[in-house]
Amino acid sequence: xxxxDVLKGISLSALGLxxxxxxxxxxxxxxxxxxxxxxxxKQFGRTEYExxxxxxxFAEQFFNPHEMKTISVLVDIIIPRDERSGSxxxxxxxxxxxxxxxxxxxxxxxxxGGLGWIDNEAxxxxxxxxxxxxxxxxxxxxxxxAYPERKKPGxxxxxxxxxxxxxxxxxxxxSSKIGMADIGYQGNTPNTxxxxxxxxxxxxxxx
Amino acid sequence: MERFQIKESPVTYDVIVIGSGAGGGMAVHExxxxxxxxxxxEAGQHxxxxxxxxxxxxxxxxxxxxxxxxxxxxxxxxxxxxxxGWDIEGEPYTTKDNTxxxxxxxxxxxxxxxxxxxxSLRFGPQDFKRKSIDGLGDDWPIGYEDVAPFYxxxxxxxxxxxxxxxxxxxxxxxxxxPPKPRLHEHLLLKGNKNLGIKTIPSRLSILTKAINDERGTxxxxxxxxxxxxxxxxxxxxxxxxxxxxxxxxxxxxYFAMARExxxxxxTGLANGVSxxxxxxxxxxxxxxxxxxxxxxACESARLLLNSKSARFPEGLANSSGVVGKYLHDSTGSSRGxxxxxxxxxxxxxxxxxxxxxxxxxxxxxxxxxDFPRGYHIEYWGGMGMPxxxxxxxxxxxxxxxxxxxxxxxxxxxxGASLKDDYRHFYGAYIGMGGRGEAIAREDNYCEIDPxxxxxxxxxxxxxxxxxxxxxxxxxxxxxxxxxxIIHELGGIxxxxxxxxxxxxxxxxxGEIIHEVGTIRMGDDPNKSxxxxxxxxxxxxxLFVVDAAPFxxxxxKNCTWTILALSMRASRYIVEERKAGRL
Numbered sequence: 001x002x003x004x005d006v007l008k009g010i011s012l013s014a015l016g017l018x019x020x021x022x023x024x025x026x027x028x029x030x031x032x033x034x035x036x037x038x039x040x041x042k043q044f045g046r047t048e049y050e051x052x053x054x055x056x057x058f059a060e061q062f063f064n065p066h067e068m069k070t071i072s073v074l075v076d077i078i079i080p081r082d083e084r085s086g087s088x089x090x091x092x093x094x095x096x097x098x099x100x101x102x103x104x105x106x107x108x109x110x111x112x113g114g115l116g117w118i119d120n121e122a123x124x125x126x127x128x129x130x131x132x133x134x135x136x137x138x139x140x141x142x143x144x145x146a147y148p149e150r151k152k153p154g155x156x157x158x159x160x161x162x163x164x165x166x167x168x169x170x171x172x173x174x175s176s177k178i179g180m181a182d183i184g185y186q187g188n189t190p191n192t193x194x195x196x197x198x199x200x201x202x203x204x205x206x207x
Numbered sequence: 208m209e210r211f212q213i214k215e216s217p218v219t220y221d222v223i224v225i226g227s228g229a230g231g232g233m234a235v236h237e238x239x240x241x242x243x244x245x246x247x248x249e250a251g252q253h254x255x256x257x258x259x260x261x262x263x264x265x266x267x268x269x270x271x272x273x274x275x276x277x278x279x280x281x282x283x284x285x286x287x288x289x290x291x292g293w294d295i296e297g298e299p300y301t302t303k304d305n306t307x308x309x310x311x312x313x314x315x316x317x318x319x320x321x322x323x324x325x326x327s328l329r330f331g332p333q334d335f336k337r338k339s340i341d342g343l344g345d346d347w348p349i350g351y352e353d354v355a356p357f358y359x360x361x362x363x364x365x366x367x368x369x370x371x372x373x374x375x376x377x378x379x380x381x382x383x384x385p386p387k388p389r390l391h392e393h394l395l396l397k398g399n400k401n402l403g404i405k406t407i408p409s410r411l412s413i414l415t416k417a418i419n420d421e422r423g424t425x426x427x428x429x430x431x432x433x434x435x436x437x438x439x440x441x442x443x444x445x446x447x448x449x450x451x452x453x454x455x456x457x458x459x460x461y462f463a464m465a466r467e468x469x470x471x472x473x474t475g476l477a478n479g480v481s482x483x484x485x486x487x488x489x490x491x492x493x494x495x496x497x498x499x500x501x502x503x504a505c506e507s508a509r510l511l512l513n514s515k516s517a518r519f520p521e522g523l524a525n526s527s528g529v530v531g532k533y534l535h536d537s538t539g540s541s542r543g544x545x546x547x548x549x550x551x552x553x554x555x556x557x558x559x560x561x562x563x564x565x566x567x568x569x570x571x572x573x574x575x576x577d578f579p580r581g582y583h584i585e586y587w588g589g590m591g592m593p594x595x596x597x598x599x600x601x602x603x604x605x606x607x608x609x610x611x612x613x614x615x616x617x618x619x620x621x622g623a624s625l626k627d628d629y630r631h632f633y634g635a636y637i638g639m640g641g642r643g644e645a646i647a648r649e650d651n652y653c654e655i656d657p658x659x660x661x662x663x664x665x666x667x668x669x670x671x672x673x674x675x676x677x678x679x680x681x682x683x684x685x686x687x688x689x690x691x692i693i694h695e696l697g698g699i700x701x702x703x704x705x706x707x708x709x710x711x712x713x714x715x716x717g718e719i720i721h722e723v724g725t726i727r728m729g730d731d732p733n734k735s736x737x738x739x740x741x742x743x744x745x746x747x748x749l750f751v752v753d754a755a756p757f758x759x760x761x762x763k764n765c766t767w768t769i770l771a772l773s774m775r776a777s778r779y780i781v782e783e784r785k786a787g788r789l
Contacts, residue, residue: 022257023423026437029257030426033265033436044270045263047252047290050280054272078621084630092269099272147619148602163602166621170598170629175268175275180593183633184554188265188592190426193559195387200553206393 030190057102067115069131071097071165074118077142078169085182088173096172107164114161118145121158220246220458222780223480223495225465225510228318229766230753230773231501232443232451233361237777238499239456243784246493247448248463248482250502251290251314254321254444256434263288264433268594276595282311284594288321288434288442289313297662301669308670309717310505316459317444318503319720320766321434324562325441326585327367327412327767329358331376334644334761341579343677344647347758348730348739351378357771365441365770366418369410377568380767383415385564386427389557391549391588391637392565398695404584404688405570409563412441412767421450429591431561440561460493462486466665467514468498468523468749475518477749483663497748497780497789500726501773504755505534505653508725509668511736512655524736524743530726531654533647534672535760537721538582539714540682540705541640542689545604546698549635551611557590557634569762578680581762582643584688590634598629600701605632607699636701639692641685644762646677647724651716672716682711721765723757741776748789752776 043051063071075088075097088094101107118141122130126137144150145158146166173179201207221243224234231247238245254261263286268275271285278285282292291313302308313319332351338344355378362381369382385408388396399406413431414424422445423437431440438445451457462485469479469492479494500507508531514523522530562585569581605628606618616628656669686704693700705712729735732744741756743749752773754765761768783789 022421022437023417025257026423026426026435026439029259029262029436030265032259033262043260044266044286045261045288047280050278053280058272079626080622082623082626096272096274100276103273103276103278142621146621147617149606149618162621163619166602166619166625167599170601171274171595174593174597174629175595177267177269180267180269183593183630185590185592186554186556187558187590188267188428188430189556190265190428191556191558193386193427193556196390196393196557197553197555200390200555201393203553204390204394204548206397 027190057099060102061098062101062108063098063112066129066131067112068094068098070115070118070129073131073138074165075169075172077138078166079173085178088169091173091176091178093169093172093176097168100168110161110164114158114164117157117161218244218494220244220493220495221784222246222497222499223248223493224499224501225480226250226318226501226503226506226753227316227443227448227459228313228501228503228753229320229443229769231499232317232320232447233770233773234499234501234752234777235451235457236447237774238780239451239454241781243456243781245451245457246495247451247457247459248465248480248493249316249459249461250464250485251316252461253459254288254290254315254317254434255449256288256321256442256445257436257438261288262436264430264436265428268592274595283322283432286430286433288432289319290315298667299659299661300667301656301659303669303671306670306672307715308672309715310668310670310722311717311720312503312506315444316448316461317442320441320443322432323720323766324585324764325411325413325431326562326566326764327380327410327441328568328583328763329378329380330354330761330763330768331374331378333376334759334763337580337759341573343579344759345727345729345734348728348735353739354768354771354775357775358767360774361767361770363418365412365446366414367410367412367767368408368415370408372407374405374568380410382410383418385409386415386560388564389559389589390552391546392563392586394546394548394696395586395637395692396565399567399692402691402695403570404567404692406565406567409566411560411562413560414439415560422446425560427558427560429558429561463491464663464665465502465510466490466663468500468510470514470516470518470523470746472516472518475746477523477746483665485663488663497750497784499780500749500751500755501753503753504722504725504757505668507751507753507755508653509655511726513666519745524726524745524749526745527733527736529734530736532649532652533724533727533758534651534653534670534722535645535647535724536716537719537760537764538643538645538674538678538681539640539719540685540712541638542686542693542712543636543638543701544693544696544698545632545701546635546637546696547608548697550608550631552590552634554590558592559589563587576684578684579646579677580644580681582641582681582685583762584685585640585642586637587639588634588637598632601625601628601632604701637696637698639689641682641688642719642721642762642764643678643681643685644760646675647727647759648675653725670717674710674713674716678713679707679711682713686712721754721760723754723760723765726751726755727758728756729758740779741772742779750776750780
């Protein structure tokens with residue numbers, strides 16, 4: 001059922017009238033919000049200042065092409081494609097990280113510096129930057145920085161950088177359309193909440 | 208009428224109301240209904256959650272390039288319906304003596320009510336008479352019985368869901384049906400019962416049933432903080448200001464930053480308000496016979512302290528010297544946990560209303576404890592919409608549990624197994640926060656900074672605020688309780704027990720956004736600024752209807768009491784005016 005119809009259904013059962021009430025207007029709006037027909041909806045309720053600021057951030061580029069390429073390789077190591085869903089790059093994670101670096105400038109130095117750290121590490125070990133070494137060589141480095149409790153000597157800066165990349169990648173991936181479908185989020189739509197499904201209550205001994 | 212803006216004031220209004228949040232909204236609603244010609248000054252812009260240009264409800268995280276992350280301009284997230292925040296460009300505030308105080312302001316019609324948690328608790332009989340119980344602070348000049356009829360009216364006018372419990376100090380409202388618990392809330396109900404921690408349906412001003420044909424009913428999207436396109440949640444803009452505009456008795460001046468309340472030097476009565484048009488930076492004046500302050504506890508105190516004249520050298524309505532003093536916010540401290548029995552949950556739509564479906568009102572007797580005042584507990588959890596911050600810090604969690612095949616994981620990681628961990632843990636996080644009563648103290652205050660002005664040239668506030676052991680020991684108790692609750696669910700806290708050096712995890716004062724007490728009411732004009740009708744002792748046509756008049760906070764949230772008291776004060780204004788005394 002369309003969300004518009006669900007909402008109207010709520011209004012009809014609750015009020016017994018249609019056409020005059022705010023539920024119907026809300027239903028129309030919910031439909032508009034879902035379909036983004038009107039340009040006003042596309043800007044998701046931005047104030048004039050926010051619109052200006054976001055446009056400015058979009059017009060800037062923080063990471064250079066090499067850094068963007070390194071980010072793309074790293075985020076797909078963190079969240080690869082599997083049988084359930086696509087990879088971090090398919091979910092737009094590199095673009096999200098680029099935006100966040102401009103939106104929260106505190107990220108800029110740790111991210112740029114971390115990318116430099118990992119290139120330097122690759123150079124030392126394999127004589128080439130991270131994107132130019134083989135997938136197996138990349139994993140060799142990642143294995144040394146992906147597990148904070150291993151505390152491998154000389155790797156602490158890489159560990160901190162990788163944790164930041166992991167967290168940004170998770171934020172960007174799971175909040176994307178494909179991430180939400182994968183994790184099974186079923187909300188953000190008009191509905192009638194009638195409690196936890198019976199079989200779930202039984203599963204937890206609450207039935 | 209909605210967009211009507213006055214360029215200059217051609218008329219003298221019956222009443223000028225400053226601020227359009229809960230207190231101001233209720234005042235304009237009641238006063239315009241009674242036929243008064245009212246001018247509402249709002250420092251921010253127009254706002255209507257059902258106007259497409261403001262709508263954030265039902266948007267997906269990925270429609271925001273920052274995936275819903277907060278910004279300086281929307282600290283509670285990119286979709287949150289509060290324009291302003293802790294740190295507004297050109298509108299600073301300062302602190303002294305190493306005070307850390309944070310002040311949240313919303314610059315928009317409806318103020319902070321557009322995004323708040325809709326937690327709508329009545330104060331109980333004891334909350335008005337704490338000094339008589341424990342000797343600390345002061346009693347209010349009124350009691351529960353004075354406010355009860357207005358709580359009843361607010362319940363019916365605005366709507367609140369909940370359950371009848373007959374608790375001694377958490378009076379029941381006239382309730383709409385509460386929503387059923389979510390899964391983690393069922394588990395909390397069961398676990399807390401074993402622990403003897405009273406846990407009951409929450410009390411939120413969200414319409415689970417229609418109450419009139421102006422507002423729709425809840426469609427369970429969990430997004431009340433974005434303000435509702437169906438007006439199914441209470442916000443002052445939608446539920447009070449909008450109907451007031453329809454009476455045609457209300458003129459709204461947006462972008463009007465009040466500078467001073469003006470007084471007649473002969474009579475000493477308020478006769479207008481000067482303000483800065485924030486768009487043009489012009490100084491303007493509006494004239495009125497009665498002035499009602501509802502700019503928020505701190506902003507209203509600032510206005511009075513800045514309204515100095517030969518007759519009122521210490522600021523208006525401040526012959527007692529109490530204006531700005533007795534500032535107190537609710538205490539707050541919170542804890543998160545992960546609950547292994549919720550791993551790999553069956554998926555379904557668990558959004559529910561915006562906020563918790565169950566909560567714990569204060570359930571213990573302070574006479575048997577080492578701190579004087581209580582707290583309530585709010586809970587969160589469930590299968591919410593992933594947004595910025597989702598899965599953050601998984602490296603601190605995933606090493607603690609075997610994976611779904613029983614194999615040991617190493618903390619952190621990458622690749623397919625990491626990807627699966629996020630699925631495994633989804634919906635297994637819960638959290639809880641205590642919200643308690645602090646003691647009102649004369650030496651916690653805001654005052655005018657002697658040097659700094661804001662970009663409008665208005666002297667800014669300077670805060671001095673310290674927690675005492677009353678609050679620290681209360682927070683310590685909160686964490687002991689949280690740990691019991693988490694343990695009972697078989698969960699693991701996500702952070703260690705906060706220490707004494709960390710004030711037992713107390714939020715900074717101001718952070719709970721329940722500031723009250725700065726223009727307190729009382730029977731003694733030497734110890735209070737307002738009488739029991741929230742009318743200034745010194746200036747009889749000046750009233751304050753936000754949370755500034757509160758003598759004490761209670762272990763509740765302040766909004767429902769702001770609304771009831773504003774309604775009560777507004778009715779008094781109407782009666783006094785009709786009787787020719789105003």
